[in-house]
Amino acid sequence: MSTFNWVFILTLTLFISRRIRCNSILSSDQSNQQQLDRVLKLPGQNFNVSFAHYAGYVNVNKESGRSLFYWFFEAEEDPSSKPIILWLNGGPGCSSIAYGLAEEIGPFHIEKDGKTLYLNPYSWNKAANILFLDSPVGVGYSYSNTSSDLLSNGDKRTAAENLEFLLKWFKRFPEYKGRDFYISGESYAGHYVPQLSQAIVGHNQKNGExxxxxxxxxxxxALIDDFHDHLGLFQYMWAVGMISDQTFKQLNIVCDFQSFVHASERCEKALEIADEEVGDIDMYSIFTPPCSGNFSRLNRLWRRRKSRTGLLRRSYDPCTEKHSTVYFNLPEVQRALHVHTTNSPLKWETCSDTVNENWNDSPRSVLNIFRELIHAGLRILIFRFFSIPLLFLFVYYISLGF
Structure with a gap:
């Protein structure tokens, strides 16, 4: 064999071994980062849990330093056989940690003191592995090292960076790669969820697997189609007597075919009038007391009435958003969750006005994406109410493969 051949073989062998070693190091780094992300115990957690959970960051753009915060909960039992559900809250600009996790479907909810946790009996991690993501940057603990990024968020970049997050997250948690995967969310996630689904389908097709x-x-x-969503919202407010006939007519005239995110000045003024007429009513729970000074007295009356029907498991609390704001601003909580306090916002908020008010691209309808993904064979569910027990049953059936 010639000297050239020997040199070539030796060079190729060194290259392959170096490549294997680099991949091994990368895999080891990801495994180490997974363990670094593990949350051992939270402040105010006066109970033990049977499941592991992890919180931390995934960088989605090295150039500007954009990093998204996640909190992942393994299923209570046999997580290796359960699907994964990604949860996204909307806004745009609202935190999935604040709402989806701490107030709705997550395992940990927050007591009225803002310092103590309790277990949610309807947590979705009883049936699946749940991944909560704060997206885009500027939401919750997610951040960018480039401040102008908070002024340039939009639908396209959010979908692209959510996909980037998932690809890197599965490298950090390779044991979940290939697992049945679902995406869920509410409100403006009516844009996020199908747009991310479309990006995933496109990415899979491009790579052939x-x-x-x-x-x-x-x-x-969910916000899906601006015209029909406006129409339905105005009809609802008028039908339950929250706005006057005059305001109802005005809304339908000046907000017709308007964008929810970029409404005209006339539409904004009509919406302000509607908001004044609605007054101190919780739009998400109109038959329960709002979070106000009269809450204590009204809550006692409401609780007595509901407890007779056997429908109430805990005292109803309309102020859960306030409790979350207190809890997630506690320094000891942020340390337990591995929050990068030097990069993330100084004050944690349930929703970011900066992100919301500076939103760029937002199509007036995503129905075309729904049609595309139905033909792609995805299972899709749209609901117009929020019943935690009912949705828990739906997630349970997903976990069984129905």
């Missing part, structure tokens, strides 16, 4: 095994998605109380 299901790198993310997306099976379907679910959106609730």
């Amino acid at each position: 299901k790198l993310i095994n997306l099976k379907g998605f679910m959106v609730g109380n």
Whole structure:
């Protein structure tokens, strides 16, 4: 064999061994980061849990330093056999940690003191592995090292960076790669969820394999089509007597075919009048007391009435958003969740006005994406109410493969 051949073989061998070693190091780094992300115990957690959970960051753009915060909960029992559900809240600009996790479907909810946790009996991690993501940057603990990024968020970049997050997250948690994967969310996630689903389907087709095994998605109380969503919202407020006939007519005239995100000045003024007429009523729960000074007295009356029917498991609390704001601003909580306090916002908020008010692209309808994904074979559910027990049953059936 010639000297050239020997040199070539030796060079190729060194290159391959170096490549294997680099991949091994990368895999080891990801495994180490997974363990670093593990949350051992939270402040105010006066109970033990049977499941592991992890919180931390995934960088989605090295150039500007954009990093998204996640909190992942394994299923209570046999997580290796359960699907994964990604939960996204909307806004745009609202935190999935604040609402989806701490107030709705997550395992940990917050007591009235803002310092103590209790277990949610309807947590979705009883039936599936649940991944909560704060997206885009500027929401919750998610951040960018480039401040102008908070002024340039929009639908396209959010979908692209949510996909980037997932690809890197599955490298950090390779044991979940190939698992049945679903996406769910509410409100403006009516945009996020189908747009991310479309990005995943496109990415899988481009690579010729299901790198993310997306099976379907679910959106609730979702913004999907501006015209019909406006129409339905105005009819609802008028039908239950929250706005006057005059305001109802005005809304339908000046907000007709208007964008929810970029409404005209006339539409904004009509919406302000409607808001004044609605007054101190919780739009998400109109038959229960709002979070106000009269809450204590009204809550006692409401609780007595409801307890007779056997429908109430805990005292109803309309102020859960306030409790979340207190809890997630506690320094000891942020340390337990591995929050990068030097990069993330100084004050944690349930929703970011900066992100919301500076939103760029937002199509007036995503129905075309729904049509595309139905033909792609995805399972899709749209709901217009929020019943935690009912949705828990739906998630349970997903976990069984129905």
